[in-house]
Amino acid sequence: MIEGRGLSYAYGATTVVRGIDVRAESGRILGLLGPNGSGKTTVVRMLTGIVAPRSGHVLLDGRPLRSFAHRELARQIAVVLQESSGDLPMTVADMVMLGRAPHQSTFSRNSAEDHRIAAAALRRVGARHLADRTFAGLSGGEKQRVMIARALAQRPEHLVLDEPTNHLDIRFQHELLTMIRGLGITTVIVLHDLNLAARYCDDVLVLQQGDVVAHGPCADVLTPGLLEGVYGVGVERLETSRGIQFLFHPLEAASMPSPTA
Numbered sequence: 001m002i003e004g005r006g007l008s009y010a011y012g013a014t015t016v017v018r019g020i021d022v023r024a025e026s027g028r029i030l031g032l033l034g035p036n037g038s039g040k041t042t043v044v045r046m047l048t049g050i051v052a053p054r055s056g057h058v059l060l061d062g063r064p065l066r067s068f069a070h071r072e073l074a075r076q077i078a079v080v081l082q083e084s085s086g087d088l089p090m091t092v093a094d095m096v097m098l099g100r101a102p103h104q105s106t107f108s109r110n111s112a113e114d115h116r117i118a119a120a121a122l123r124r125v126g127a128r129h130l131a132d133r134t135f136a137g138l139s140g141g142e143k144q145r146v147m148i149a150r151a152l153a154q155r156p157e158h159l160v161l162d163e164p165t166n167h168l169d170i171r172f173q174h175e176l177l178t179m180i181r182g183l184g185i186t187t188v189i190v191l192h193d194l195n196l197a198a199r200y201c202d203d204v205l206v207l208q209q210g211d212v213v214a215h216g217p218c219a220d221v222l223t224p225g226l227l228e229g230v231y232g233v234g235v236e237r238l239e240t241s242r243g244i245q246f247l248f249h250p251l252e253a254a255s256m257p258s259p260t261a
């Protein structure tokens with residue numbers, strides 16, 4: 001379980017996350033939703049120990065995050081951020097192998113097992129053919145797959161992903177989220193696509209200007225009323241044979257500037 005209790009964060013004097021509780025239950029996927037600037041990435045950074053909360057604390061399976069040594073924490077939790085370390089002159093295979101570092105002793109070389117796990121991780125994201133390419137020369141979507149492979153190679157107990165479907169084509173968005181579901185590990189995932197959230201998340205937490213406005217099972221939380229209030233768009237919710245689907249439309253289409261104006 002990943003748990004944040006009373007988490008607050010401020011950039012300078014500006015508070016952007018206000019005393020929120022977050023709870024990703026063991027083996028379930030929690031979607032972190034909310035408009036641009038609502039605080040999702042800041043929450044991700046607190047949950048993974050990249051930054052310390054101004055107040056509150058994070059627990060991993062009941063143990064305070066700050067009590068983990070660096071390497072021990074990296075065996076517990078893997079994070080895929082939006083921005084990737086793009087300019088390093090490193091091959092894709094080497095980038096994925098970095099995921100094995102928390103499992104190696106300081107001076108040990110990569111074992112056959114490390115190579116097997118790293119290759120399997122690359123295969124799992126459909127990027128085995130990229131292994132010998134330079135990471136910096138990849139497309140946005142290819143980089144994203146490789147960073148996810150690195151997280152998988154880490155073999156973590158918990159996974160946190162910030163907009164992992166960004167840059168990915170529609171087929172791989174679904175393949176990726178299906179694969180993540182198959183991992184069966186506690187996962188927090190930032191998503192902008194509410195249809196993907198409804199389909200692949202067990203629970204969602206909706207942020208608005210640094211506050212939690214809803215937290216619970218997808219089907220209960222993702223109502224047109226809530227989404228219209230948070231995102232300022234019209235929402236139609238359809239219950240289809242494949243689950244919940246949303247249709248969106250501008251609330252005040254008449255007031256939108258005309259393209260010819």
Ligand SMILES: Nc1ncnc2c1ncn2[C@@H]1O[C@H](COP(=O)(O)OP(=O)(O)OP(=O)(O)O)[C@@H](O)[C@H]1O
Binds near residue numbers: 011016036037039
């Ligand atoms: N380094 C920074 N310095 C100052 N303010 C920041 C910094 N990073 C983020 N913020 C502000 O904190 C607030 C929350 O940002 P955050 O990136 O957590 O939002 P988000 O929900 O992830 O947004 P998006 O959906 O656009 O990625 C925003 O108002 C943002 O402008």
